[in-house]
Amino acid sequence: MNKKIDSKLMLRTIKDGAKVLILLLDEAAVIVVILLILNYLEIQVPLPVMIGGGIIVGILVIMIHIAVIPSFHRKQITGREGMVGARGRVVEPLTPSGTIIVKGEYWNAESLDDNIEFDENVEIIGNEGLTLKVKREGH
Secondary structure, X not given: OOOOOOHHHHHHHHHXXXXXXXXXXXXXXXXHHHHHHHHXXXXXXXXXXXXXXXXXXXXXXXXXXXXXXHHHHOOOOOOOHHHOOOEEEXXXXXXXXXXXXEOOEEEEEEEOOOOEOOOOEEXXXXXXXXXXXXXXXXX
């Protein structure tokens, strides 16, 4: 029975593995620096302790990094892209441009509906530069 290989999944897995390896490099660098400092201070650590400690720390670090992999694929929820679908309130009438407040921040906005009056609720449906494109909430 031949199984079809999903090339997108394979590429994603390879990319995830490469990201984890890159993230592990800084931990390896820290361990090397610690060993160099111990050597410089002439502190002797028995080989079995170094090996056992290295294995335990290595397993913990790898488990933590593997747990992080799902975060590589989450939808961005910050910045302009994270604004789409958010709700806001008009603080300067949109005729068709004005100002809205979203999550405590003031934004320039442009109405895709007719004019929208002060204190009406709006929904963000897109953005162009730093101007949010909005429509009345519920329409």
